[in-house]
Amino acid sequence: xxxxxxxxxxxxxxxxxxxxxxxxxxxxxxxxxxxxxxxxxxxxxxxxxxxxxxxxxxxxxxxxxxxxxxxxxxxxxxxxxxxxxxxxxxxxxxxxxxxxxxxxxxxxxxxxxxxxxxxxxxxxxxxxxxxxxxxxxxxxxxxxxxxxxxxxxxxxxxxxxxxxxxxxxxxxxxxxxxxxxxxxxxxxxxxxxxxxxxxxxxxxxxxxxxxxxxxxxxxxxxxxxxxxxxxxxxxxxxxxxxxxxxxxxxxxxxxxxxxxxxxxxxxxxxxxxxxxxxxxxxxxxxxxxxxxxxxxxxxxxxxxxxxxxxxxxxxxxxxxxxxxxxxxxxxxxxxxxxxxxxxxxxxxxxxxxxxxxxxxxxxxxxxxxxxxxxxxxxxxxxxxxxxxxxxxxxxxxxxxxxxxxxxxxxxxxxx
RNA sequence: GGAAGGGUGUCCGAGUGGUUGAAGGAAACGGUCUUGAAAACCGUCGUGCCGGCAACGGUACCGAGGGUUCGAAUCCCUCCCCUUCCGCCA
Numbered sequence: 436x437x438x439x440x441x442x443x444x445x446x447x448x449x450x451x452x453x454x455x456x457x458x459x460x461x462x463x464x465x466x467x468x469x470x471x472x473x474x475x476x477x478x479x480x481x482x483x484x485x486x487x488x489x490x491x492x493x494x495x496x497x498x499x500x501x502x503x504x505x506x507x508x509x510x511x512x513x514x515x516x517x518x519x520x521x522x523x524x525x526x527x528x529x530x531x532x533x534x535x536x537x538x539x540x541x542x543x544x545x546x547x548x549x550x551x552x553x554x555x556x557x558x559x560x561x562x563x564x565x566x567x568x569x570x571x572x573x574x575x576x577x578x579x580x581x582x583x584x585x586x587x588x589x590x591x592x593x594x595x596x597x598x599x600x601x602x603x604x605x606x607x608x609x610x611x612x613x614x615x616x617x618x619x620x621x622x623x624x625x626x627x628x629x630x631x632x633x634x635x636x637x638x639x640x641x642x643x644x645x646x647x648x649x650x651x652x653x654x655x656x657x658x659x660x661x662x663x664x665x666x667x668x669x670x671x672x673x674x675x676x677x678x679x680x681x682x683x684x685x686x687x688x689x690x691x692x693x694x695x696x697x698x699x700x701x702x703x704x705x706x707x708x709x710x711x712x713x714x715x716x717x718x719x720x721x722x723x724x725x726x727x728x729x730x731x732x733x734x735x736x737x738x739x740x741x742x743x744x745x746x747x748x749x750x751x752x753x754x755x756x757x758x759x760x761x762x763x764x765x766x767x768x769x770x771x772x773x774x775x776x777x778x779x780x781x782x783x784x785x786x787x788x789x790x791x792x793x794x795x796x797x798x799x800x801x802x803x804x805x806x807x808x809x810x811x812x813x814x815x816x817x818x819x820x821x822x823x824x825x826x827x828x829x830x831x832x833x834x835x836x837x838x839x840x841x842x843x844x845x846x847x848x849x850x
Numbered sequence: 851g852g853a854a855g856g857g858u859g860u861c862c863g864a865g866u867g868g869u870u871g872a873a874g875g876a877a878a879c880g881g882u883c884u885u886g887a888a889a890a891c892c893g894u895c896g897u898g899c900c901g902g903c904a905a906c907g908g909u910a911c912c913g914a915g916g917g918u919u920c921g922a923a924u925c926c927c928u929c930c931c932c933u934u935c936c937g938c939c940a
Contacts, residue, residue: 476900480909487909490868490921506920653930672860672897674878795897797860801879803897 436791437534439469452537455544455752460534468527475520482513535757536787542752542761549751550764555775556735557744559768560826567771568824569702571832572598578703590692590707594820597850601823601836602710602816604843606685609712609737609813613683616733618714621684623663626654631666634792636758636784647689660684660713661810668717669792672803678796679718679726683813686711702821704776709817716809719796720786723807727783730811731763734779737813740839743822744768746775758784767822778818781811 442449443466450462486509543549572578577598583591594602610620632655637646647656657663664684673680688711703709714733716726731747738745750762762782766775786805789795795803827835833849841847 473900476909480900483910484908486921503920510920674860797878801895 436532436787437536438786438790439531442466442531442534443469449534449537452752453535455538455542456535456755456757457546457753458533458535458757460530462534465527465530465534468523468530472520472523472527475516475523479513479516479520482509482516485509486513532791533757535755536760536785538752538755538759539761542755543749544753545751546753547751550754551749551751553747553749553763555744555746556739557742557768559744559773560770562770562773564830565770565825565828566832567702568821571824571828571834572702580702588707590705592703592706597847598820600844600847601820601840601850604836604840605741605814605816605819606710606712607843608740608839610683610685612733612737612740613681613712613714613813616681616729618681618683621660621664621682623657623660623667623684623686625657625663625686625689627657627663627666628653629655631669631792632657632662634669635662635665635788636756637662645691647691656689657686658690659688659711659810660686661715664713664715664810665788665792665794665808668794668806671794673717673794673796673806675719675797675799678806679716679722681717682715684713684715686713688815703817704821706817709815711815712813714781714811714813717789717794717806718809719798720804720807723783723785723809726807726809727761727763727781730781730809731765734765734781734811734813738765738767738778740837741819741823742837742839743778743819743826745778748775756782758782758787760785760787767818768826769821770825776818778822779812779815781809783807783809 437449442462446462446466450460453460453462486506489506489509543551566574569578569580572594575596577594577596579593579595580591583593614620626649632646637655637658646658649655661684663686664682667682668680687708689708690706692705692707714730716723716730718726735745735747745765745767748764748766750759750764755762759782762780764777765779765781767778769776785807788808789805794806794808796806798804823837824834827837829835829849836844836848836850
């Protein structure tokens, strides 16, 4: 959610930035509603003031008939105006919530095709002699989608054998790297209420529904640990000295991926459930840009430790979600595609989520301000597995375990 | 799941239906004292919204939402959460 005051002061800018994100919002209409809302509010407050002075004058004495009926009249008038305000307010809120975060001026314009590579690392290999991860995993009975489909449905799977310790090793490595940067490990509720889900920008309702809802309960399966971690400090005022707060959350991620079939849908690339290690930062506004860089650096370090060739990409306006101010992706090299594909993502959402969930801090002047929040993938194992299997395949068909993982796998060198 | 008791400001904690935005502590901040610090003492100290250049004024908020009343933190209803006991259970 954006600050209405900011929108009032910069209507053209907000309209333009929304259009760059391909989000349809009518800022003029929003501002009209805002005006109506404030007008109604003023009338209501005037009446309430009348009511309050009247009641104050009656303290401790029996009111006369006229006084009672005057009070009653006020009350009825108020009720009418309040219900008017409520319907204005509902429309206003819907519109306001639909306004996406703004972006910095150096954001590349356009859709996915405009994403701008920033740098790349590692040797890219050819497709020669490389089995795709699914064929490799099925051959070795380590990935089983057929039985996943039998017990749950399409895009559910089992991992078996050495892939399981590999997954744990990746998370251990990620955790220890994050610890080096000062992140506190966290496990989280895997279901959250609707307020928390929509406050973080994940809508449990509507056409764009992306997360699973539990029938008959106000509970939604999380799509990332980002959701419960953001909610962790909802409605709190954090002391200045406690910032920044750094968490690294480990959880499953459940995603409907409705309509996502087709492109890049083979195997583990796009699935309904995977485990994920997520980095999260609450910080002061002036520090968020710097933390964004640190998060990206941490992600790069992890890729390098895993010896995955990658490129770092600045995401274009049209490819950004509503909450994001600025976002980088790290894409792994896919030898089979001979191109890079998304592996990790890192966003600065500034105060977009904290405003909705009311997460503030008290600055040294004693004023409260919304914190900035950032999130970044440390490792989403389904995709990490693809990157490892396809990049570290050896002539004998085994996968070479990167040095950095071996301590967590009992020294094992290949699987 | 059953029974009982609770949810008040950054935290702890009072609160008879009408000078309660809310006593009293603590923390924090400013000051006095001190070579410095601590202690002691004095002072300041909720958040949002609306109006105003501002000083300030108005309004709302005591878990959430309804209701009763001229007037609700206080009474009633529904829901959520917490604590304790019982039941169930990895």
